[in-house]
Amino acid sequence: xxxxxxxxxxxxxxxxxxxxxxxxxxxxxxxxxxxxxxxxxxxxxxxxxxxxxxxxxxxxxxxxxxxxxxxxxxxxxxxxxxxxxxxxxxxxxxxxxxxxxxxxxxxxxxxxxxxxxxxxxxxxxxxxxxxxxxxxxxxxxxxxxxxxxxxxxxxxxxxxxxxxxxxxxxxxxxxxxxxxxxxxxxxxxxxxxxxxxxxxxxxxxxxxxxxxxxxxxxxxxxxxxxxxxxxxxxxxxxxxxxxxxxxxxxxxxxxxxxxxxxxxxxxxxxxxxxxxxxxxxxxxxxxxxxxxxxxxxxxxxxxxxxxxxxxxxxxxxxxxxxx
Numbered sequence: 001x002x003x004x005x006x007x008x009x010x011x012x013x014x015x016x017x018x019x020x021x022x023x024x025x026x027x028x029x030x031x032x033x034x035x036x037x038x039x040x041x042x043x044x045x046x047x048x049x050x051x052x053x054x055x056x057x058x059x060x061x062x063x064x065x066x067x068x069x070x071x072x073x074x075x076x077x078x079x080x081x082x083x084x085x086x087x088x089x090x091x092x093x094x095x096x097x098x099x100x101x102x103x104x105x106x107x108x109x110x111x112x113x114x115x116x117x118x119x120x121x122x123x124x125x126x127x128x129x130x131x132x133x134x135x136x137x138x139x140x141x142x143x144x145x146x147x148x149x150x151x152x153x154x155x156x157x158x159x160x161x162x163x164x165x166x167x168x169x170x171x172x173x174x175x176x177x178x179x180x181x182x183x184x185x186x187x188x189x190x191x192x193x194x195x196x197x198x199x200x201x202x203x204x205x206x207x208x209x210x211x212x213x214x215x216x217x218x219x220x221x222x223x224x225x226x227x228x229x230x231x232x233x234x235x236x237x238x239x240x241x242x243x244x245x246x247x248x249x250x251x252x253x254x255x256x257x258x259x260x261x262x263x264x265x266x267x268x269x270x271x272x273x274x275x276x277x278x279x280x281x282x283x284x285x286x287x288x289x290x291x292x293x294x295x296x297x298x299x300x301x302x303x304x305x306x307x308x309x310x311x312x313x314x315x316x317x318x319x320x321x322x323x
Contacts, residue, residue, distance in 0.1 A: 001115040001303040004052045006044025009304045010115065017118050020067035025123045027061030027078060032114030033139035033295070034058075034306045034319040036167065036226065037082070040250040041109060042307060050110045055303075056321070057082040057107035058142040059114030059121075060135040070123045077135075078126040079283075081142045083273050084111045085122050099273035106273070115303050117323045127279050130287040140168055140293045140318035141286055146274045148173030149282040151222045151247040154271060158219035162187055162237055164210055165225030166195045167310075168318035169247065171202055172291055173222070178203035179289040185214045187230075189313065198294075198316050218242060226250055231268065232257035240264030247271050295320045 001010040020026045038055045040046050059080035063072045072078075086093050086101040093101050107113045112120070129138045148169040155161055161177055163170045164187045174184045186199030186207040196207035206214045210225075210233055217239035223230050226248050232255065234244045241264065249272075262268065294317030298306045306319040 001300060002052050002054055003042055006049070007042070010042070010055070010307075012301055018120050020065050020070070020120055022068040023070060023122055023124070024067040024120050025063050025070055025072055025078070025126060026065040027059070027080065027119050027121060027126075028064050029059060029061045029114050029117055029119055029323050031060040031135040031139040032056040032058055032321045033142065033144065033168070034298075034303070034310060034321060035143045036310060037143070037249050038108065039307055039310055040226070045250050046109065053109065054112040054114075054116050054119075055108040056114030056116070056119075057084075057109070058139045058144070059107070059119055060129065060139050060142070061114070061119060066123070072123060072126075077129055078121075079129045079138060079142045080107055080114065080119065080121045080126055081146055081274060081279060082106050082108075083275070084125050096275070096277065099275050104273070115300065115321060117300070125276065127276075127283060130283060132287045132290070133293075136295060136297055136320045136322065137293050139320050140172065140295060141283065141291070144168035144318055145172045145286060145291065145293075146278055146282055147247055147271065148222075148224075149176060149285070150274055150278050151245050151271050152177060154245050154269065155220035155222070155243060158243070159183060160185065160216060160219045162214070162218040162221035162234060163199075164221065164223040164230045164234060165227075166199045166207075167224060167315075169224050170222075171198065171294055171317050174199065174202045174204060175289055175291050176285065185216075185218060187212070192313065194316060195313075213237070220245065222247055223251075224248060226252060228252040228254035232261055235261040235266060235268065238266055240266065243267040243269065245269055245271055293318060297322050
């Protein structure tokens with residue numbers, strides 16, 4: 001399913017099966033989750049999109065061929081995430097901050113992704129998956145899970161955590177947080193009782209509108225919804241010394257807000273991409289919680305339908321394409 005220009009629907013195209021080059025592995029895709037970032041890509045909200053591009057960066061597949069320098073057995077199941085390449089030489093890469101590499105390339109953005117039957121990937125950015133997960137269950141772990149986990153790590157020792165936007169990432173991180181003994185407060189669109197009930201079913205101690213007051217100050221907040229107006233709201237709900245974390249790659253403009261919302265040594269920060277360390281750590285933790293992913297499956301040809309349902313907030317949990 002190919003995106004040829006911003007705002008256009010994805011088109012089904014037939015291509016030759018690619019051959020892996022040095023350092024690459026060819027995977028037969030068995031599942032690929034759909035991320036809100038894919039929606040930002042389709043809507044042209046990301047810079048420097050490499051058209052034509054095949055979206056999809058929560059890929060589960062089985063190795064069928066490898067290039068020079070790669071030792072991976074045929075049939076091995078691997079997961080491919082958003083971060084698809086880094087230079088390995090710059091100060092960020094050497095300093096264990098490869099997620100900030102200026103030469104990084106991203107799956108489904110600069111590298112053809114998993115909305116397809118086959119995908120090529122850099123073997124350094126492929127990860128073994130816990131055997132206890134089916135392909136469809138594992139796919140959302142590879143971005144919703146990884147980014148959510150990185151956001152959770154950035155909250156430090158926070159006990160009361162607000163989550164703004166209760167979609168695919170939130171439903172995973174809420175389970176990890178509850179397992180760690182933290183309290184989750186879920187903020188959704190006004191009137192979205194389905195998402196609020198879903199949050200409570202996953203252990204949230206409170207769920208309501210992003211405009212509501214939960215009656216307690218938060219130690220930290222994670223914002224997954226791409227709405228800049230949520231930042232001053234979250235700061236207003238966060239106690240002194242607390243942290244507000246923006247977990248998305250794109251967000252609408254942040255409105256001005258009074259300094260008093262930030263004062264008191266509150267911290268506002270973003271989370272960008274992920275590292276291989278994040279992936280290895282989270283994929284070990286997920287089956288221990290255990291994280292249960294909720295998802296709706298779509299045929300590969302229904303990718304546009306899945307994207308529309310994410311845009312309209314019609315899904316509970318994640319969407320997963322199955323070729």
